[in-house]
Amino acid sequence: MCGIVGYAGEVQAAPVLLSGLEKLEYRGYDSAGMAIYDGEAIRVAKAKGRLQVLRELTSDGALIPGVIGIGHTRWATHGAPSDINSHPQVSDSGKFAVVHNGIIENYLQLKEKLMKKGVAFVSETDTEVVAQLLEYYYKGDIVDAVIQVLRRVEGSYALGVLCEDAPDQIVAVRKDSPLIVGLGNGENFIASDVPAILSRTRDIYRLNDNEIVILKKNSVQVLNMDKEPVEKEVSHIDWDVSAAEKGGYEHFMAKEIMEQPKAVRDTVSPRLRGGRVVFDEISLTPEQIRAFRKIYIVACGSAYHVGVVAKYVLEQTTRIPVEVDVASEFRYRQPILGADTLVLVISQSGETADTLAALREAKRLGAYTLSIVNVVGSTIANESDDVIYTWAGPEIAVATTKAYSTQLAVVYLLTLYLADLLGTLTPQQYAGYIEELTALPEKMEAILNNRAIIQYLASKFFNVRDVFFIGRNLDYAMSLEGSLKLKEISYIHSDAYAAGELKHGTISLVEDGTLVVALATQKRLFDKMMSNVREVKTRGAVVLGVTTSSQRQIEKEADYVFYIPDCCPMMLPSLSVIPLQLFAYYVSSMKGCDIDKPRNLAKSVTVE
DSSP states (O other): OOEEEEEEEEOHHHEEEEEEEEEEGGOOOSSEEHHHHEEOOOOEEEEESOHHHHHTTTTTTTTTTOOOEEEEEOSSSSSSSSSTSSSOOOOTTTTTEEEEEETTTTTTHHHHHHHHTTOOOOOOOOOHHHHHHHHHHOSOOHHHHHHHHHHHHOEEEEEEEEESHHHHHHHHEEEEEEEEEEEEESSSEEEEGGGTTTOOOOOEOOOOOOOEEEEOOEEEEEEEETTTBBOOOOOOOSGGGGGGTTTTOSSSSHHHHTTHHHHHHHGGGGGEEEEEOTTTOOOOHHHHHHHOOOOEEEEHHHHHHHHHHHHHHHHHHHHOOEEEEEHHHHHTSSSOTTTEEEEEEESSSSSHHHHHHHHHHHHHHHHHHEEEESTTTTTHHHHHSSEOOOOOOOSSSSSSHHHHHHHHHHHHHHHHHHHHHTTTTTTTHHHHHHHHHHHHHHHHHHHHHHHHHHHHHHHHHHOSSSEEESSSSSSHHHHHHHHHHHHHHHHEEEEEEEEEGGTTGGGOOOOTOOEEEOOOOOOOGGGHHHOOOOOOOTTEEEEEEEEEEEOOOOGGTTTTEEEEEEOOGTHHHHHHHHHHHOOOOOOOHHHHOOSSSSOOOOOSSOOO
């Protein structure tokens, strides 16, 4: 959530900051701002609304001279979106300017303390408390002041600090909120994510919690809380800058939907050798695997929906009991964990606040933690006992597509890996699954080549008011994701239900013209799904069915049908999700929605 960019160099800072913030728009925001030292004082420009408003206010940065500065896109948590509540926030005298991602949980107590001492506040934000505290504790050494503040604030944060007394440097620190350092030639950067600085450098430091950075144009120094130097390893970003550009597509989401076959191939192929699944990156031993008596899966949003698929797949294949938890609920329900428990943590960014908190709770209780993430060196990856990277490449659109598909691919790989060690599959079954997994990208491409059918269906339904997604077993898991995709980018109300639950209340919502998307890919449950289709049609629903090519009898029941290639039941979710993604995309496009940056949403949710 939010985006931070900082620059210290030799060229005018404002255009660099604006360009970097533009690359972070996918993170979600409702205001933007910059603070730049102009040679005499810190000058601040900020405005509610899209980045274009800030561009116009500053004539694309030309009105704010200076070669060092910090920029921010804000997603409101404390105080409504407004010019005053936008970041940067400044201290009472204007000596300090601060940008902040995260939440300061005890800001009210700190604010009351400062107000009693005569400090005047102008915003409703928790971030202004940080700026005022910095001035309060400042005795001539900025790092000392930062450490004093960190010892008093509670919560999550990535901070970038500019001070008039040290106009050649930016001081930055992080805790539970992502922040990287970019290493350039005569210029250095801080940023929330790689795309912000990728056009200017490919060499970065990934900061750990409570590491303090002193950034100048020709030097970067990293310290711990005792002001001792910290040696950092340089990470080189090897994916091409074009991966973070639209590449001719109207939206990032369209590009990323089309990239899914390649992303799945890139995730799967290196881990298949000689017809077997190989995980060189994990240290989990066969003895540990055989000792596990239970698996917990913890995630948020679409990653949670991957977890629902994983529950069905893992239980059916490995015969180990599996529970799936929304991460924000997991640690508050006093889960029963121990050394015989595997906790599988799923997060695209590797920085999701609730998921990170759940991971830490699992480790505290003695469970073995294995994470599935996309971002190398992210906090969840670093703190897990083992990590499997999805290798999806950068995903810019807020609504996940290729990250979801690569997470599913890792679930299949992991399932086969565990089942092989546990001996729960015959050699013939194992070989069959490997063959199906290898064929997935080609089948995904076949669906994408038929996307005009989905575009036509979207044209018939883009004005509906309510949509219900129904399915059984793995199709229910896919209903959850299909519903989320539609609602988050089109703003159409949609819900997902286990089809067998319709008669227990939900069917009362179905009326003439209600669109019901019925997933019926699971052959053994097809007849039961057709009974549910008849139930909703009897009450006036219009049914869009999604099933496999071999189940043409659905045409007797559904009004419209989209077919996906046949595949083993376990891996059908990788195919059925694509028409659901396309349907959401085309509906949203026809409604004129901001597809890549839907309202009120953020790509990386780094606050609880």
